[in-house]
Amino acid sequence: MELRIKNKIKEAVRVLYNSELTDNLVQLQETRKVFKGDFTLVVFPLLRFSKNTPEQTGESIGKYLVSNCPEVAGFNVIKGFLNLEISDSQWIGYFADLSGSDDLLEKCRVSSPETILVEYSSPNTNKPLHLGHIRNNLLGFSLSRILSACGHKVIKTNIVNDRGIHICKSMIAWKKFGNGETPGSSGIKGDHLVGKYYVMFEQQYKVQIEDLVSTGMNENDARNSAPLLLEARDMLIKWEAGDPETVDLWKMMNSWVYAGFDETYHALGVDFDRIYYESDTYLKGKEIVLSGLERNFLYQNSDNSIWVDLTSQGLDHKLLLRSDGTAVYMTQDLGTAVMRYNDYKFDRTIYVVGNEQNYHFQVLRALMKKMGYGFSEGLIHFSYGMVELPEGRMKSREGTVVDADDLIKEMKETARSVSLELGKLSEYSGDEKEEIFRKIGLGALKYFILKVDPHKNMTFIPSESIDFNGNTGPFIQYTYARIRSIFRKAEQMGISSNQDMIRNAMPGPREIAIVKLLRKFSDIVTEASASLSPALIANYCYDLSKEYNQFYHDLSILGEENPGLRNFRLSLSRVTGSTLLTGMWLLGIEMPERM
RNA sequence: GGUCCCGUAGCUUAACUGAAUAGAGCAUCUGACUACGGAUCAGAAGGUUGGGGGUUUGAAUCCCUUCGGGAUCACCA
Numbered sequence: 001m002e003l004r005i006k007n008k009i010k011e012a013v014r015v016l017y018n019s020e021l022t023d024n025l026v027q028l029q030e031t032r033k034v035f036k037g038d039f040t041l042v043v044f045p046l047l048r049f050s051k052n053t054p055e056q057t058g059e060s061i062g063k064y065l066v067s068n069c070p071e072v073a074g075f076n077v078i079k080g081f082l083n084l085e086i087s088d089s090q091w092i093g094y095f096a097d098l099s100g101s102d103d104l105l106e107k108c109r110v111s112s113p114e115t116i117l118v119e120y121s122s123p124n125t126n127k128p129l130h131l132g133h134i135r136n137n138l139l140g141f142s143l144s145r146i147l148s149a150c151g152h153k154v155i156k157t158n159i160v161n162d163r164g165i166h167i168c169k170s171m172i173a174w175k176k177f178g179n180g181e182t183p184g185s186s187g188i189k190g191d192h193l194v195g196k197y198y199v200m201f202e203q204q205y206k207v208q209i210e211d212l213v214s215t216g217m218n219e220n221d222a223r224n225s226a227p228l229l230l231e232a233r234d235m236l237i238k239w240e241a242g243d244p245e246t247v248d249l250w251k252m253m254n255s256w257v258y259a260g261f262d263e264t265y266h267a268l269g270v271d272f273d274r275i276y277y278e279s280d281t282y283l284k285g286k287e288i289v290l291s292g293l294e295r296n297f298l299y300q301n302s303d304n305s306i307w308v309d310l311t312s313q314g315l316d317h318k319l320l321l322r323s324d325g326t327a328v329y330m331t332q333d334l335g336t337a338v339m340r341y342n343d344y345k346f347d348r349t350i351y352v353v354g355n356e357q358n359y360h361f362q363v364l365r366a367l368m369k370k371m372g373y374g375f376s377e378g379l380i381h382f383s384y385g386m387v388e389l390p391e392g393r394m395k396s397r398e399g400t401v402v403d404a405d406d407l408i409k410e411m412k413e414t415a416r417s418v419s420l421e422l423g424k425l426s427e428y429s430g431d432e433k434e435e436i437f438r439k440i441g442l443g444a445l446k447y448f449i450l451k452v453d454p455h456k457n458m459t460f461i462p463s464e465s466i467d468f469n470g471n472t473g474p475f476i477q478y479t480y481a482r483i484r485s486i487f488r489k490a491e492q493m494g495i496s497s498n499q500d501m502i503r504n505a506m507p508g509p510r511e512i513a514i515v516k517l518l519r520k521f522s523d524i525v526t527e528a529s530a531s532l533s534p535a536l537i538a539n540y541c542y543d544l545s546k547e548y549n550q551f552y553h554d555l556s557i558l559g560e561e562n563p564g565l566r567n568f569r570l571s572l573s574r575v576t577g578s579t580l581l582t583g584m585w586l587l588g589i590e591m592p593e594r595m
Numbered sequence: 596g597g598u599c600c601c602g603u604a605g606c607u608u609a610a611c612u613g614a615a616u617a618g619a620g621c622a623u624c625u626g627a628c629u630a631c632g633g634a635u636c637a638g639a640a641g642g643u644u645g646g647g648g649g650u651u652u653g654a655a656u657c658c659c660u661u662c663g664g665g666a667u668c669a670c671c672a
Contacts, residue, residue, distance in 0.1 A: 027614080034616065042614060044652060054652085080652080081615060124672075161672070278672095305670060314598085322670040329672050358599065359667050385601085386665085393665090422634065440634090452608065457601070457665075468634055470620040471608080478634050486631055527611075539609070542619085553627095553636045573631095595634075 012064040019049040037083030054080035107522035109151035114347035127195040131402035140352040141270040142534040168235040173201035191260030285335030385457035411441030447473030451538040479545040483577040505568035
């Protein structure tokens, strides 16, 4: 519709002022609520053609459109703004089409689908997932669904950081202090158990440093010569050499961690198509660096360390292999990227990684370009903001890390107490209730995180951040549950919605307002996919719910006497319900049938 | 110090890539159920978009400057 109107506007200017308009001069936008109309043309840019006042220009174009453009039923001009009024029958006709289609996302499909890898989560195996990972996982998962809904081939992927000195630290601590403790023997979830030994290492290490300092050693030397650290380094060397005992221990402890992560991922409702492990990819990375050196893209220092010079691209020199030949972070990312390209020939890889690594990804891209990898342009860093607490960043040392498992559990508990307080659901079985609490608690958490612009840092206030009223997940879920309830009731009454009757109805402004919103859905999803922003969909679902709740409050649906109007309202409810369901699905949020 | 990001009501945030009177929610105050679900709805109050300058018919948005906060610049990941 907008496109047709825009073309008519161009035609109007051609006829009235004998001038050709370029698209960027036709600024057609939604009319703001305080004014009358549906679409607004900003006429300021057209004054140079009309050589007239804004009011006169608006008036002339408005008149032309009313007589030449069937969609436009009327207009008004306020200052430099031409507000166009669309006839109700246009909106009703549009809704009839929408209502008859069974695929709300049909218009979102791109004409040339890409193969896109979305990397998210990327945990370390020495500690459990926390709130930061939750944002990461939710963003990555939702982006995957959005891109895939738009027709792209999406591979959800994860790179597990399972090697390095930090892993050896928890292994050493477990060996020395663990007395053979396992998840099974202790009842502690595997990732938490390993995390416990990592913390224990750091504590004991600190004690040893203090002891050494008290004997007169300076702190730096103490740090480097504490027995525990020496043992960890020794273990890393053994690991790299493939020492069977070390590798077995590593495998065993990793398997505990993976089982723990799987549980968290499952609770969060995210999954992956393909998981890469750093312990596999770093070797590939080394290979690439060595061949890059041979081909003179890189250079070697006198101490044998290997570097790349990116100063010509405004970046710096970057180390790629240590002097002892071991790999650094960048090394394995090179390897991972190449392995992935070999596996999938992707058009894009979207790295969902915090903005603290902006520089790293700039370097990665520039480096791959320099080394001649054609796909370097397709490496996209989806840089999202940190989750902070009121007192600042989460710090594991200060024990302020918000644990993912705890948070998920707390959300469900909160949902439970809110529900019980409201006294609903009494007729459901225990299992049914648990399922509803889970959906609501998780819905609140997910919506809270996804509704904010991914690029912005966000503050999480444990006691009050997650609400169940207002602009929240449960508000949208509630709206959906109400709609479902109407249809249960309608069924009892023997009423069903009839597609053929829609065009004959005479709905009022409340209904039309919803139709206008429903119509925007596919544009919003397309926009979310293009700009990689689930927040657009989240806020849209809220707007739609709000509009629907107003309608629901003011007007009766099943109680409406006029069958045509009742049918229209029922159809409107049906499409609103499926739009909310689809929108929230794109965010990874489940909707309860009742709550 | 170099580079980059962010400052919007008390709090959490929106604003389509420069347009009209900057939208919401929470919290506060006032009202609405003999009605399809009150986790709802209606209303009030709350803003010099950190400050200052500039470009423009028009700036939260672009440019400069200043203040405040953060990130990054490791043979850490």
